[in-house]
Amino acid sequence: MGEIVLIRHGETTWSASGRHTSVTDLELTENGVSQAKALAPLLSGREFAAVWSSPRKRALITADLAGLDVTAVIPDLAEWGYGDYEGRTSEEIADEDPDWSLWTDGGTGSGGETPDEVAARLDRALAEAEPLLERGDVAFIAHGHSLRVAAARWLGRPARDGREFKIDTASIAALGYEHGRHAITLWNLTAAAANGG
DSSP states (O other): OOOEEEEEOOOOHHHHHTBOOSSSOOOOOHHHHHHHHHTHHHHTTOOEEEEEEOSSHHHHHHHHHTTOOOOEEOGGGSOOOBBTTTTOBHHHHHHHOTTOOHHHHOOBSTTBOOHHHHHHHHHHHHHHHGGGGGTSEEEEEEOHHHHHHHHHHHTTOOGGGGGGOOOOTTEEEEEEEETTEEEEEEEEEEHHHHTTO
């Protein structure tokens, strides 16, 4: 039985500075390009039944640099819609609204998504991917918050519990099974960690 392999895109200028990035379509930094290329050896032993990417450039470029051929672009894998908080850091948002939490309040204003809306998107992607696991792994190349929600939903937990899963840029995680039950089988593996760095 295969696994759903979660791959977070490589570094962008905004991810490096902690700015919330959803619909803004950024390129990878030079470091992000190196990170994405370094994923290839970590993925080389896997047999992929499908490789699905978010529509954003940063995800598609990461897939290409990691040596993966995207079989479908899946809008449900896009990053959480932050709405008015797009491009702002958590510190900037806290100065204006100290009680706000993405995990409970969601995005604000036009384009902002609630936790339930994001969960519904990831539930669809997971439900479509799971039957394919009989043929091999399914890659989700996507984003920090959306992948954390995917992990929470795989475990049957609410979207807000994604806050408990730290995920670095250009990292790999895997959703699989333990004794027939959904489990996280790998989490936040980067090339640096795999090489002892």
